[in-house]
Amino acid sequence: MSKDRMWEQLNERVAEMIYAFPGIAGCSVKSMVDGNSLAVNGDVEFPIASTMKIPILLQLLMRDENGELDINELVEITPEMIYPGSGVISYLEGPVKLSILDIAILMIIVSDNTSTNLCIDYAGIEQTNDMLRALGVDNITLRRKMQDTESVIANRENVGTPDDCVLLLEHLYNGRPSKKSAERCLSVLRKTKKSLLNRVIPPDVPLANKPGGMAQVRCDAGIVYLSRYPYAVSIQTSFAEIGPEEQENYMVELGLMIHSVMSTLDSSNDYGQGISLLNRVA
Known part of the structure; x- marks a missing residue:
């Protein structure tokens, strides 16, 4: 089928960019509709920085759903609880x-470190x-x-692979580990934030993601809610021999290439006939 060849060609183009990165880069992409996927260095472990906050948030929501904590409980923030880079x-x-x-929302939208460490305390x-x-996500580990x-x-x-970041997002998309907690988690992840994928995805396309970055490391993982062809994507780098701005520009360029193909698939039938303008074309 023509659509499958589009995925094969995209895999080749992604591989060319991944292996050209001055350092180590990895990428995984999967359609939430038909299961088509690609991965280049998808099984490589990367430090995933603040992208680790996705499973922390999910575990908090699961504990609340299971009655192990009350997520609406008020917590007094004292000076000794504040960590460096704690932001807001x-x-x-x-x-x-x-x-x-x-x-938890502050942990996600502004990567507040005090918030994150409190959330780790509550999540465990x-x-x-x-x-x-339990979800079969064996290669994301909080340490x-x-x-x-x-x-x-x-x-x-704290490490994860591009493949397992996409697998976790796929679980959330499909309502696992529970429909309630998955939907609540994605609702928080859809809140507006500054990220690499936000530079890629048009503002009218919903995006549920969490970026991360440390010295020589950049990552972002999210679900892009195209109307007919939603997909999950994770892009990660480490050992970067270039500066932060160059790293981010590289990831944005890679993300734009991926999204261009996904958008084309979103607006086409399985053989490549465009469908978005069919009502206006004789």
Whole structure:
């Protein structure tokens, strides 16, 4: 079928870009409609920085659904709880009380490190990994909190593969581990944020994602809700020999190439006939 050849050609184009990256790069893409997929270095482990916050959020929501915590419980944020790079929370004045859900939202939309480490406390490192393994997501592992320099030096890194980031997103799209928690998780991930994929995807196309970045590392993973052909994508880099801006521009270029093909598939039948203008073409 012609559509399958489009995927084969895209895989070749993605591979060319991945292997040209000055460092290590990986990419995985999967249609949420027909199961077509591609991966280049999809099974390589990368540090996934703040993209790790997707499973942390999901585990929090599952614990709330199971009655193990109340996500609407208010938590008082004290000065000793604030971590470096904590963003919004560190600028608030006076006593601050936020619900666990609002703390989780800050973790996602502004990558607030105080929020993230509180969420890890409530989700549990071991429990989050157990949840992932129960889903068959074997290659995403939470090992440490944010800003834990000693753990970074000791190689206790939060890691994931492009393939398993896409697998986790596919589970969420299909309502797993539960429809309620998956929908709530995706609702938070769809909130507006600054990200690499936001530079790729037009504003009128819904996007549920979480980017991440550290020294020599960039990543983003999300579901792009094209009307007929939604897809999940994860792009990751490490050991970068170029600066942060060049890394991000590279990932945006790769993302634009992928999205161009996905958009074409979205607006075509399986043989390549465009359908978006059929009502206006004789």
